[in-house]
Amino acid sequence: MPAVDWVTDFYTRTGDWWGGAEAKVTNTDHQRAARVRAHASRAGALWVLELGCGYGGAAVATAMAGHTVTAVELTGRAEHIARLAAEHHVTPTLVRGDFYTADPGTGFDAVTYWDGFGVGSDTDQRRLLNRIACDWLAPGGVALIDVYNPFDWAARHGKREHRDARPGEGYPAELDRLFTFDQHSCTAIDTWWETARPKRRISQRLRCYTPADLALLLTGTGLRLDATHPPLDPDDFSYLAVLRPADQT
Ligand SMILES: C[S@@+](CC[C@H](N)C(=O)[O-])C[C@H]1O[C@@H](n2cnc3c(N)ncnc32)[C@H](O)[C@@H]1O
Incomplete structure (x- = not known):
């Protein structure tokens, strides 16, 4: 762990x-x-x-x-x-x-x-x-x-991205992404989820x-x-x- x-x-x-x-x-x-x-x-x-x-x-x-x-x-x-x-x-x-x-x-x-x-x-x-x-x-x-x-990360605060699935190219999942930036801690929060499962979100938190x-x-x-x-x-x-x-x- x-x-x-x-x-x-x-x-x-x-x-x-x-x-x-x-x-x-x-x-x-x-x-x-x-x-x-x-x-x-x-x-x-x-x-x-x-x-x-x-x-x-x-x-x-x-x-x-x-x-x-x-x-x-x-x-x-x-x-x-x-x-x-x-x-x-x-x-x-x-x-x-x-x-x-x-x-x-x-x-x-x-x-x-x-x-x-x-x-x-x-x-x-x-x-x-x-x-x-x-x-x-x-x-x-x-x-x-x-x-x-x-x-770079702060400029994307609040922006969203959608990615279609492209199984033929090795991308099996349809995905959504939300960028947020916490100015206080200078941390990018990069959140992803499968479009069909919006409640199951995962985030990486990256100190910049x-x-x-x-x-x-x-x-x-x-x-x-x-x-x-x-x-x-x-x-x-x-x-x-x-x-x-x-x-x-
Ligand atoms: C954003 S990915 C980049 C992977 C690769 N360096 C590249 O550029 O394609 C970050 C990688 O670091 C690994 N990683 C994060 N924390 C780690 C740790 N404490 N020990 C070993 N690997 C770790 C993750 O599992 C992940 O594969």
């Missing part, structure tokens, strides 16, 4: 809705792998730890780029990774579990967390950042973390941080904010934060 109670149910159910279509290695996954290469501080094949890998597309793409990848995932979304790895002839290591307690090893040149940082409280994020700095990163390593942008807020959050974690970059997909509500050990210039 993870520290935050909605996590397993939300990502398991949405994985059931979308996994049939989205469990594949995409162009974005190859671009994520290229970002790892671009920001690493040493040449050659890298040791990479990916947190919250979902179906495993980015982990497989990173392994295809020649790196040694360990990927951590809590939910059954991880069940897709073995097939993807076999299809692409690579062998990432999967650690199925909660990244707050898992022991995926140490000495990684890069730690990545694509599209997921911000679950739980500031204390939870600090705990994870501290693990990245103290338990996982090699000296000179880099952490690449997608951080949700409060301005401006780069200035992120820099404050990092204080005392052992990491510092080195740079930010726009998301790979302009429709993503996030930016990429490049974090490095605080004692390294």
Whole structure:
């Protein structure tokens, strides 16, 4: 059971809705792998730890780029990774579990967390950042973390979205979505339900941080904010934060 109670149910159910279509290695996954290469501080094949890998597309793409990848995932979304790895002839290591307690090893040149940082409280994020700095990163390593942008989410407050089922394309469920943004806690609340079952709603709650807020959050974690970059997909509500050990210039 993870520290935050909605996590397993939300990502398991949405994985059931979308996994049939989205469990594949995409162009974005190859671009994520290229970002790892671009920001690493040493040449050659890298040791990479990916947190919250979902179906495993980015982990497989990173392994295809020649790196040694360990990927951590809590939910059954991880069940897709073995097939993807076999299809692409690579062998990432999967650690199925909660990244707050898992022991995926140490000495990684890069730690990545694509599209997921911000679950739980500031204390939870600090705990994870501290693990990245103290338990996982090699000296000179880099952490690449997608951080949700409060301005993008706030702009969508109150908006709704409807998605038709497209079973032929791997989307079996007809879905509705409601965006809300809690300004007080700077948290995006992203609520989904099957159109036919409007009372059974599930929400993910994502703490959003401006780069200035992120820099404050990092204080005392052992990491510092080195740079930010726009998301790979302009429709993503996030930016990429490049974090490095605080004692390294
Ligand atoms: C929004 S999804 C993104 C998945 C993947 N990184 C991608 O970009 O496609 C966030 C993922 O993080 C996983 N996750 C959330 N909290 C976790 C935890 N404490 N330990 C391990 N995985 C976790 C979820 O199960 C989910 O698969």
